[in-house]
Amino acid sequence: MTTRLRVAIVQMNIEAGSPDANFAKMEAKLLEAAALDPKPDLIVLPEMWNTGYALTEIGKLADPDGTRTKQLVSEFCRSHSVNVLAGSIAQLRGDQVTNTIHVFDRTGAEISEYSKIHLFQLMNEHLHLQAGEAAGVFQLEGSPAAAMICYDIRFPELARKLALGGAKILFVPAEWPHPRLHHWRTLLQARAIENQMFVVSCNTVGESGGSSFFGHSMVIDPWGEVLAEAEEKETILTADIDLSLVDEVRGRIPVFADRRPSLYE
Numbered sequence: 001m002t003t004r005l006r007v008a009i010v011q012m013n014i015e016a017g018s019p020d021a022n023f024a025k026m027e028a029k030l031l032e033a034a035a036l037d038p039k040p041d042l043i044v045l046p047e048m049w050n051t052g053y054a055l056t057e058i059g060k061l062a063d064p065d066g067t068r069t070k071q072l073v074s075e076f077c078r079s080h081s082v083n084v085l086a087g088s089i090a091q092l093r094g095d096q097v098t099n100t101i102h103v104f105d106r107t108g109a110e111i112s113e114y115s116k117i118h119l120f121q122l123m124n125e126h127l128h129l130q131a132g133e134a135a136g137v138f139q140l141e142g143s144p145a146a147a148m149i150c151y152d153i154r155f156p157e158l159a160r161k162l163a164l165g166g167a168k169i170l171f172v173p174a175e176w177p178h179p180r181l182h183h184w185r186t187l188l189q190a191r192a193i194e195n196q197m198f199v200v201s202c203n204t205v206g207e208s209g210g211s212s213f214f215g216h217s218m219v220i221d222p223w224g225e226v227l228a229e230a231e232e233k234e235t236i237l238t239a240d241i242d243l244s245l246v247d248e249v250r251g252r253i254p255v256f257a258d259r260r261p262s263l264y265e
């Protein structure tokens, strides 16, 4: 098990409604990230990067069973010996579409899948997408990790459940728009501080469907310190994480031992 991880976050402009263009761009971005020196252990991609928020035509655009995504990313992981948290994609399952993260290890094996549990009514997600029904912790290079998607970070009880399940690092692919930058930064920091874990978020940039996405992907440590934060432009943001800090912080302020769930659960 390693406690040190170098992460590379692909903050990019997604072309809504154009999976071919987004797949071509993502392939180039993955190559750019893997070529960084030092090389990252993990590459993190944003929410719905294959289609963007083209929700009214999402049934036609979504990746059937995630096949195209899995082929691209799994092969990439194997040939570059890198882990990829493949953001989320719009995925077709039968006649429903989910907003789904796939995680692949260095061998190209899929190690986790998560579909967004909380659909964002303000952007009509509930009219076009099927909500996920399960959340869980997975092992990334031997360390417990978890993922949520965008609006999910407004639900502290989900993050707490994942932390209680052992997660030391939480990944948050997103397409979070203006004008709620202060919500984004505050909620991400709060999830890190209250759960004493790393938070790694990957937002998008650019205009689409009447929304403007502000970037500001962030890496936050278990004290709530911002280790890295992107600006409002396309970039690959990197940070070095030492997961042993989680145990140190949890030892200093024993929030988990001090909980009194019988009074509030």
Ligand SMILES: O=C(O)CCC(=O)C(=O)O
Pocket: 120, 123, 149, 150, 151, 152, 154, 175, 176, 177, 180, 183
């Ligand atoms: O909660 C918010 O303000 C933004 C959420 C969002 O854009 C999403 O979940 O796609």
